[in-house]
Amino acid sequence: MAAQGKEMKLLGSHKSPFSLRVEIAFNLKGLGYELLEETWEKSQLLLESNPIYKMIPVLIHDGQPICESMMIVEYIDEVWARTNTSILPSDPYDRAMARFWAKYIDDKVPPSLRIIMGLLPGSEEEAVNQILTALQLLEKAFEKCGEGNDFFGGETVGYVDIALGCYLGWFKAMEKMNGFTILDESKTPLLVGWANRFCSHDSVKGVMPEVEMLIEFNKKVRDKLNVAPAN
Structure with a gap:
């Protein structure tokens, strides 16, 4: 070990x-x-x-x-279980649910995001709709799992927060490049507030990538793959 x-x-x-x-x-x-x-x-x-x-x-x-x-x-x-911060919940049921939602996020978000980025074939409109549908379900999950706290993990960033929050920079980059809104306050107000708190957290703000860097990177990848730029 x-x-x-x-x-x-x-x-x-x-x-x-x-x-x-x-x-x-x-x-x-x-x-x-x-x-x-x-x-x-x-x-x-x-x-x-x-x-x-x-x-x-x-x-x-x-x-x-x-x-x-x-x-x-x-x-x-x-x-490092003996540190003050636990990432996974201590309760077995809560831990199983955290793993469930993390898997759901990775089943739904990355394939759709790659289509929007132009890295996989498919309908951009359908890909956006799939992400929006997933976020609406996660809005409900946050309301239940968060129990009025700031994060899925409770008072601080936890397992599901990490699983979903890692995509926020790319959401913003794709919004700017393609002119649509992924995190919409009228549809997912709880997640919009959560996203702002997540990006401002001490564990996140120093490592969250800049949107312009992600946009430039996506353009370079498209060039390498000879993919037409997004409208």
Whole structure:
């Protein structure tokens, strides 16, 4: 088993919502880490550390690689369980529900977001509608799970907050590029307030990517894939 005090390296990118999840988890726990920025050309270390999927993020802790963003978040929560902040709920039912909503988010949001970004074929209108439908369900989930608190996790950022909040920068970038609204105060007022609190949280505000950087990155990726720019 990896020792708690050993050096940690994160193979990831400032532009990746999945890497952002891990960085937020580190910050919540007050842990130091080294971010090794991956580029379009994947490093040999990444290929060796995640030979199955060859994707970021990968946490290397004491020489041992851990893959998949939410699995890394859980690993961090378990290894540093004695810190003041718990990412997953302590109650078994609440913990199961947090995992359920995190999986729902990843089932619905990333494929639709990639279509809107022009990285996958499909109808932009249908992709936007799928995200909006998911957010309306999450609005209801937040009302129930949050129980009047600021976050899904209660008084501070937790598991579901990390799962959804990592996409907020890309939501804003796509809104600016395409001229539509994803988080609409008239439809999801609770999530709009939640999003503002999430982005202002100490664990988040220093690592949330700038919208203009994401827009420029999306343009470069489109150029590499020879995809026409968004209208």
